[in-house]
Amino acid sequence: MSSATTTAAHPQYEGGPFAQLPFGRAGMWWFLSSEICVFGTFMGTYALMRIAAGGWDAERAHLNATIAIMNTIVLVTSSLTIVQAHAAAEAGDREGARRNLLITVLLGCLFLCFKTFEYSREISHGFVPWTSTFWSFYYTMTGLHGLHVIGGIIVNFILFLATYRASWDLVKHRVEYAGLYWHFVDVVWIFLFPLLYLA
Amino acid sequence: MSAEKPSIGYGTIWIFLMVLLVLGVACLKLPHGIAVYLIFAVAVVKAFLVLRHYMHVHGVPSMIYALIGIPVVLAGILIYIVADATLDPRKAPPPPPAMEAHE
Amino acid sequence: MQAGAHAEVHAGHHEPTSFWRKYIFSVDHKVIGKQYLTLGFAMAIIGGFTAFLIRWQLAWPETEAPILGLMQESGFFGPDQYNAFVTMHGTIMIFFVAMPILLGGFGNYFLPLMVGAPDMAFPRLNMMSFWTIFVASCILTASWFVPGGPAAGGWTSYPPLSADPNLSGVNWGGHLWLLAIIVEFASFLMGGVNFMVTTINMRAPGLSLWRLPLFVWMEITAAVLFMLSVGPIAAGGIMLLLDRTMGTGFFLPARGGDPLLFQHLFWFFGHPEVYVVLLPGFGMILEVLPVFSRKPVYGYKAIIYSTIAAGILSFVVWAHHMFVSGIDARLATPFSITTILISVPFAVMMFSMIATLWGASIRFATPMLFALSTLATFLVGGVTGIFLGSAAIDIYLHGTYYVVAHFHYTLFPSVFLGGFTGLYYWFPKMTGRMMNETLGKLHCLITTVSFNCVFIPLFFVGIAGHMRRIYNPLQYEFLKEIQPTHVFVTYAAIVLILAQSLLVINIVWSYFAGEVAGDNPWNANTLEWATSSPPPHINFETVPTVYRDPYDFSEPGAKQDWTPQWVPSVRGVS
Numbered sequence: 032m033s034s035a036t037t038t039a040a041h042p043q044y045e046g047g048p049f050a051q052l053p054f055g056r057a058g059m060w061w062f063l064s065s066e067i068c069v070f071g072t073f074m075g076t077y078a079l080m081r082i083a084a085g086g087w088d089a090e091r092a093h094l095n096a097t098i099a100i101m102n103t104i105v106l107v108t109s110s111l112t113i114v115q116a117h118a119a120a121e122a123g124d125r126e127g128a129r130r131n132l133l134i135t136v137l138l139g140c141l142f143l144c145f146k147t148f149e150y151s152r153e154i155s156h157g158f159v160p161w162t163s164t165f166w167s168f169y170y171t172m173t174g175l176h177g178l179h180v181i182g183g184i185i186v187n188f189i190l191f192l193a194t195y196r197a198s199w200d201l202v203k204h205r206v207e208y209a210g211l212y213w214h215f216v217d218v219v220w221i222f223l224f225p226l227l228y229l230a
Numbered sequence: 231m232s233a234e235k236p237s238i239g240y241g242t243i244w245i246f247l248m249v250l251l252v253l254g255v256a257c258l259k260l261p262h263g264i265a266v267y268l269i270f271a272v273a274v275v276k277a278f279l280v281l282r283h284y285m286h287v288h289g290v291p292s293m294i295y296a297l298i299g300i301p302v303v304l305a306g307i308l309i310y311i312v313a314d315a316t317l318d319p320r321k322a323p324p325p326p327p328a329m330e331a332h333e
Numbered sequence: 334m335q336a337g338a339h340a341e342v343h344a345g346h347h348e349p350t351s352f353w354r355k356y357i358f359s360v361d362h363k364v365i366g367k368q369y370l371t372l373g374f375a376m377a378i379i380g381g382f383t384a385f386l387i388r389w390q391l392a393w394p395e396t397e398a399p400i401l402g403l404m405q406e407s408g409f410f411g412p413d414q415y416n417a418f419v420t421m422h423g424t425i426m427i428f429f430v431a432m433p434i435l436l437g438g439f440g441n442y443f444l445p446l447m448v449g450a451p452d453m454a455f456p457r458l459n460m461m462s463f464w465t466i467f468v469a470s471c472i473l474t475a476s477w478f479v480p481g482g483p484a485a486g487g488w489t490s491y492p493p494l495s496a497d498p499n500l501s502g503v504n505w506g507g508h509l510w511l512l513a514i515i516v517e518f519a520s521f522l523m524g525g526v527n528f529m530v531t532t533i534n535m536r537a538p539g540l541s542l543w544r545l546p547l548f549v550w551m552e553i554t555a556a557v558l559f560m561l562s563v564g565p566i567a568a569g570g571i572m573l574l575l576d577r578t579m580g581t582g583f584f585l586p587a588r589g590g591d592p593l594l595f596q597h598l599f600w601f602f603g604h605p606e607v608y609v610v611l612l613p614g615f616g617m618i619l620e621v622l623p624v625f626s627r628k629p630v631y632g633y634k635a636i637i638y639s640t641i642a643a644g645i646l647s648f649v650v651w652a653h654h655m656f657v658s659g660i661d662a663r664l665a666t667p668f669s670i671t672t673i674l675i676s677v678p679f680a681v682m683m684f685s686m687i688a689t690l691w692g693a694s695i696r697f698a699t700p701m702l703f704a705l706s707t708l709a710t711f712l713v714g715g716v717t718g719i720f721l722g723s724a725a726i727d728i729y730l731h732g733t734y735y736v737v738a739h740f741h742y743t744l745f746p747s748v749f750l751g752g753f754t755g756l757y758y759w760f761p762k763m764t765g766r767m768m769n770e771t772l773g774k775l776h777c778l779i780t781t782v783s784f785n786c787v788f789i790p791l792f793f794v795g796i797a798g799h800m801r802r803i804y805n806p807l808q809y810e811f812l813k814e815i816q817p818t819h820v821f822v823t824y825a826a827i828v829l830i831l832a833q834s835l836l837v838i839n840i841v842w843s844y845f846a847g848e849v850a851g852d853n854p855w856n857a858n859t860l861e862w863a864t865s866s867p868p869p870h871i872n873f874e875t876v877p878t879v880y881r882d883p884y885d886f887s888e889p890g891a892k893q894d895w896t897p898q899w900v901p902s903v904r905g906v907s
Binding site for chain 3: 044045052054058064066067070071072073076084164166167168170175
C-alpha cells in the first residue's frame with residue numbers, strides 16, 4: 032500500500048529529480064504546505080485586526096502568559112521526544128521508540144490539560160468567544176491548534192500501540208511522518224505563543 | 231535518507247530552544263516597538279531550528295523548500311492586500327447606517 | 334526493512350473478493366473514480382433542477398413551477414426560496430458536480446493509468462476522500478429539509494447576511510452549508526496529496542515529466558492550486574460558522590468585525606478555484622484534439638508553461654470580484670492589470686489548440702465534436718471576461734447578468750462540455766463498450782445550440798441593467814421590456830436540460846448493448862490505452878516502458894499514423 036522506501040527500492044518507477052522522497056514523506060509535506068496557508072491566514076488576519084483595533088491591550092492583559100510558557104516547554108520537549116523516537120525506530124531500537132512515543136503522547140495530553148485549565152479560568156472570569164473580537168480570535172486559533180494537537184496525539188498513540196505488534200518493522204517508517212506533523216504543530220505554537228501572549 | 235547521525239544532538243537543540251524561550255519572554259522588558267520585532271525574530275529562529283534539526287529540512291529536494299516557502303509568500307500577499315482595507319480608517323468602507331429594530 | 338516494505342507493497346495488490354470491499358469500500362482508484370462520477374451526476378440532477386426553477390421564476394414570475402408542486406404543498410415559491418435555489422445551484426454545481434466529476438472522477442480513474450502506476454500512492458486515503466465527500470453531500474442534502482430552509486446567501490455567502498441568522502431567517506441551513514463545504518475541502522485535500530505524490534513518484538520507466546499527457550499536467554496543476562488556496566477559505570469558513578453559532582465577531586461590524594475580510598478570504602480561494610475547475614476540462618479536450626486530428630498537440634511545452642503561469646497569476650487577481658465592494662480604489666489598477674494579464678496564458682492555450690487543428694485530418698467523432706464545442710464556447714467566455722477584468726467597465730457590469738453569462742460561458746464548457754468530451758472518449762476504456770455515435774452527436778448538437786440560446790441573450794440582458802439574484806424582474810419598469818427574452822431563454826434552458834436525457838439513455842444502452850471496444854478503439858498513444866478495457870485490478874499486467882512523447886501521430890516513417898508511447902521504434906506497432 033503506501034510505500035516507505037525511496038524509488039531506489041522501487042526501480043519500476045521512473046524517479047527523477049522530484050521523486051527522491053518516499054511517498055509518505057512527500058505526501059505529508061504537501062499536506063503541511065496547505066496547513067501553513069490555514070494558520071498563516073489566521074495569524075495574519077489576527078495581526079491586522081489587532082492593529083486596526085488599536086492593540087487590544089486591555090483584553091490581552093487577561094491572558095495568562097505563565098501557563099502559555101509552560102505549554103511551550105511541554106510542546107517543545109515533546110518535539111524532542113518524537114524526533115528521538117524516530118531516531119530509535121531508524122536504529123531498530125523498538126524499546127526506545129516505544130518509550131519516546133509514549134512520552135510524546137503524555138506530553139501532548141499535558142498540553143491539553145494546561146490548555147483546558149487555562150480555558151476554564153478564562154471562562155469563569157466571563158471571557159468567552161463572543162465577548163469581543165479579540166477573544167473570538169484567541170479561542171478560534173488556540174482551539175484549532177488544540178484540535179490539531181488532539182489529532183497528533185491520536186496518531187502518535189496508534190504508533191505507540193503498533194510497537195507492540197509483529198508488524199512494527201513494516202510501519203516504523205511512519206514515525207517520521209507523524210513526527211513531521213507533530214513538529215509542524217509545534218512550529219505553529221512557536222508563532223502562536225508570542226503572537227497572542229507576548230508581543 | 232532521513233536521519234543520518236546529526237552533527238548537533240537533538241538534546242542540544244532543545245537547550246537552544248529553551249534559551250530562546252527565555253530570551254523571548256525577557257524581551258517583554260524592552261520598549262514595545264522594538265520588543266515586537268525581537269520577539270518575532272526569536273520565533274523565526276526557533277522555527278528554523280525545529281525545521282532544520284528536527285524535521286531535517288536540510289539538503290532536501292527543492293520541492294520541500296518550495297512547499298514551505300510558497301504558502302508563506304501567498305499568505306503574505308493576502309495579508310498585504312487585506313491590510314489595505316483594514317488598517318487605514320480612511321480606506322475602510324464607511325460603517326453602515328444604524329438599523330432600527332425590525333419586526 | 335527492504336524485504337518488509339516489498340512484502341507490504343505486494344500484499345496491497347491482493348484483489349478483494351467480498352462485495353463490500355469490491356464495490357463499496359474499495360481502495361481501487363477505478364472504483365473510487367466511478368463512485369465520484371456517480372455522486373457528481375446525482376448532484377447534477379439536483380443542480381439542474383434548481384436551474385430549472387430559477388429560469389421558471391424569471392420567465393413566469395410568481396407562478397407555480399411544475400415538479401416543485403410534487404415536492405411541497407405548492408409549486409409557488411417566494412423570494413426566500415428563490416435565494417435558496419440560487420445559492421444551492423451554485424454551491425452544488427461547483428463543489429459537488431464540477432470537482433467530483435473532473436478531479437475525483439476522471440482524475441482518480443485516469444491519473445494512475447496515464448502514468449503507468451498500479452494505483453494511487455495512498456489507496457486507503459483515496460477511499461477516505463470519497464467517503465468524506467459523500468458525507469459532505471449528505472450534509473448539504475440534509476440542509477434542504479431543516480426548518481428555515483437551506484442556505485440562501487448566494488454561493489459566495491457574504492456576511493453580514495450570512496453571518497447572522499436573524500438577518501436572513503436561515504438558521505440550520507446555513508450552518509450545514511458551511512459544514513458541508515469545510516468537509517468537502519478536507520476530502521479534496523486528501524485527494525490532492527494523492528495526485529501529487531502519484532504523479533511525481535509513481536511514473537512508469539521512461540515517463541519523464543515532459544512526456545506526461547496534458548491531462549495529467551492539468552490535474553496536478555489544479556491540485557496544487559486547490560491545496561494552496563484552500564487555507565484562507567477554510568479559515569474564513571470556520572470564522573463564519575463561529576459568527577453564526579457562537580456569536581463571535583469576525584465579520585459583523587456590530588461586534589467589531591469586518592465583512593470585507595470575508596470577501597478577501599473567499600475570493601483568494603475563489604479565483605484559483607475556478608481554474609481548478611477549468612484546467613481538467615482543458616486537459617480532457619487536449620487529450621482528444623490530437624487523437625482525432627491525428628496530429629501532435631501544437632506547443633506542448635508552451636501549454637505547460639502557460640498553465641503554470643496562469644496558476645501563479647491566479648493567486649493575484651482575486652480582487653477583481655470585489656471592485657465595487659468598497660476596497661481601496663487604488664487596488665483597482667493592479668488587479669485590473671493582473672486580470673487582463675492572465676488572459677494571455679489562456680490565449681496561448683487556445684491558439685495552441687486551434688493550431689493543433691490546422692491542417693489536420695479531423696475525424697468528427699462525438700468526443701471531437703464536444704472538444705470543438707468546448708473550445709468555441711470557452712472562447713466566448715474568455716473574451717467576455719476581459720471586459721469584466723477592467724475595473725472601469727466592471728463598475729457597470731458587476732452583479733448583472735453579464736457576469737452570469739460570462740461565468741457560465743467558462744464553467745459550462747469546462748465542466749459539462751469538457752466532461753462530456755472525457756466521458757465519450759473514455760467510456761470505452763471504463764466499460765469496454767463503445768457509445769452510440771448517433772445519440773452522442775445529437776446530444777452534442779442540441780446541448781451546444783440550446784446552451785448558446787440560453788446564455789447569449791443573458792449578456793444583453795445584463796448590459797440592459799438586469800441585476801443578479803433578483804426574485805422578480807417585473808417589479809422594475811425598465812426590465813419589463815426584456816421579459817420576452819427571459820421566456821425564450823427559459824424555453825432554451827428546458828431544452829438544454831431535457832437534452833441530457835440523450836446522454837443518460839446512451840450511457841445505459843451502451844453499457845449493456847454497446848459495441849465491444851478493444852484496448853485502443855481510438856488508436857491513441859497515451860498509457861491508459863496500453864491495457865485492456867476495462868483495465869484489470871492492477872491496471873497493467875506488465876508495466877509498460879515509455880519511449881516517446883504522448884502525441885506521436887502521423888510521424889514520418891511510421892507504419893501507421895499513430896505510435897503509442899510504449900512502442901520503441903516508429904516502424905513497429907504492437
